[in-house]
Amino acid sequence: MKVLRFIIYVVIVLMATPFLLVHYGPPGVATTSKVALHALVGYGGDEPDGNIVRRQLSVADGYRLDLYATGLGKIRFMHVTDAGDILLTRPRSGEVLILKADTSGDGSPDDIRVLLSGLTRPHGLDYADGWLYIAESNGVAKVAFDVESGDIRGDISRVVTGLGDKGGHWTKTLRIGTDGWLYLSSGSTCNVCEETDPQRATIMRFKPDGSELEVHASGLRNSVGMDWSPWSNELFATDNGRDLLGDDFPPCELNNIVAGGFYGWPYVNASTPDPDLGDKLPSDLPANRPPAHEFRAHNAPLGIRFIRHSKLAGFERSALVALHGSWNRSIPDGYKVVSLQWQPDGTIVESDFVTGFLQDGKLLGRPVDVAEARDGSIFISDDYSGSIYRVVPADGAESSFSLTSTVKAPDANVGVLDAYDATQRAALVSQGEALYQQFNCVGCHVPQTANALIALHKRYNAASLTDFFSAPTPPMPAFPLSAEQREALAVYLFDRELTSAK
Incomplete structure (x- = not known):
């Protein structure tokens, strides 16, 4: 079986390499081929050790970064409970893991186990009012969950079913809004096309019992991350721009999501008409809403998290975004976590927060999601090496939180x-x-x-x-x-x- 798998990987690389050479040139093909394999079949890299992580990764001043857990497989999105446990989806194996909080102080979870299994490609998840909600590729499930013990209570049930998950961008991300509704993203089936399923390339919302499911915003090619700004309660979502238009176009996007908003895809990229479908823009669509912020082309912004608990200067009105990294640029780009700082005039300034995942041609990992615990700890998931990294205030940095779980003190x-x-x-x-x-x-x-x-x-x-x-x-x-x-x-x-x- 291992030999057959290896042969399949080799065939894919041989088939993909001429395409990559034609479109993007030779400089980044070695790294790009690895990432293409990862994107197509989930083939990942080696598990790093703590010493490699400390040598290769750099974090913003005032923080330190350590390897929290590795060997977790093809992990994706996270939720940190009030007890300090991490709930973590593993779509390709249909599982949700639980990483029990580090109460021993040894820098790693006290325990790691499978919390749920038998799911259909679970991705986003969130918790409210005693219920854990999980976005599967074809619907939304919920199950009673005890935060203090970290145990499931009773049977799982489906509150939303029948969602489309064919073609590309099958992952669904779920967040619970401050209004009590659940918000669910569903990416496009393709790179660029006119969708026949009105729920694809959208953000939907519905009530906790699954009722009143509706399209909230459209024209969103692949909005993987969502969060609400704590100072304005506005919803922001990342969005991955289309491919095959060169190294530097179109930009990936951060959008301010409003009810009924239309965000361009597939007819408009940011504020520029698409060269393939720009002349087919239907006249009955709302006006295109340009991005609140533009990321570099093909950086693939995924998880976004507004910082709510850190007291370090410079992070009062900011969000962290995981840039998964490009697979289709002649010189690979992204592969880091960035900080977005909202300025008094409403503009957004982007700066590096964690860098070094790609360094001197060595690919260590691909950031996917960012989560923040109530004690101020920040966790970053990496689906390339199957690792979780923990970022905490450095020694001597001001923080109003203990670095152990407040529930257990x-x-x-x-x-x-x-x-x-x-x-x-x-x-x-x-x-x-x-x-x-x-x-x-x-x-x-x-x-x-x-x-x-x-x-x-x-x-x-x-x-x-x-x-x-x-x-x-x-x-x-x-x-x-x-x-x-x-x-x-x-x-x-x-x-x-x-x-x-x-």
Whole structure:
């Protein structure tokens, strides 16, 4: 079987190499052929060790990067639970893995096991209100999941079925919006064509029970990553531009997704008419919405994550994007994680965050997704080497979070309000209590029920709970609170809890 597999790989390379030479020239063919194999059949690279990772990868100032886990196979998207566990999809084997949080402090997960199996090419996943949702290539499944124990409860069920997954770009990415709806991306069947399935090349949305499925935005060739900006609650999505128009065109895109928006594909690339289909643009389509930001052509932006918990300077209004890297440029490009910083005038500045995956012709990995834990740790998945990397504040860098799971540190914040004097505390408690009444928080957080607010000081400090209110876990809505109001609400809740305990 191994010999047959090797023969198949060789045949594919021999068939692909003339095509690559004709279109892109000889300089990058060695690396490009490896990546083409990876894209076509999932053939990956060697598992790196920690020393290689530290030598080859560079990370932004203020952070350090380590190899967290490897040997995981063809992994893709992640979700980090409030317990610090990583849920990780493995589409080609139909599985979801769980990597238990590193509570021992040895720099690796305490345990790795298969959480779910028998799925149809699972890709995106998210969690809300006790349910884990998984986007399969042909639908969406859900199953009850206990965050604290990391265990599945009961049987899996399908809330959406019958989605198209033929042709290219079969992966589906799923995120739960701040409005409580589930958002689902579905890529195009082809490089460039007029689709017959109206759900392809779109972002759809539906309610948690699968009802009211609708196309939310269209003209999106392959929008793999989605996230909401915590300061404006706008949805942004990455999008991979078409191929076979040369090294430098068209750009890949970051789009600000709005209801009913049309984003060009296959008729417009960014703001330029497509040379093949540009003259066939239907007159009844909405006006093309140009990108909020353009990535270099063929960089293949995938996962995007807005930074919510880091306190390091320069990352207050920023997102991290995994650039999977090109397979069709004469000089390979991408293969890194970049930071996007939103400026006061709304423009976006791109800078390197993690680099070195491709260095001196040696391909170490291809970043896929970025996830952030509540303790400020950042995780990066790599489907080429089957690895997860962890990025944390470097020694001496300011961080308001412990690097161990807050869920498992029950006495970490017993003095959570010690930083406030009596006058400050009283003023914030009064303001926070008024906000608690104004937004009818007690309507959901009824005392002596599963949603009761208890033991907050065992899981949060003042800074982390204040941060949580800027982007709470659904179904809790993101209320329009200023930073001062979020702090006041946090102080009120801690004061109420600590006072009642006396």
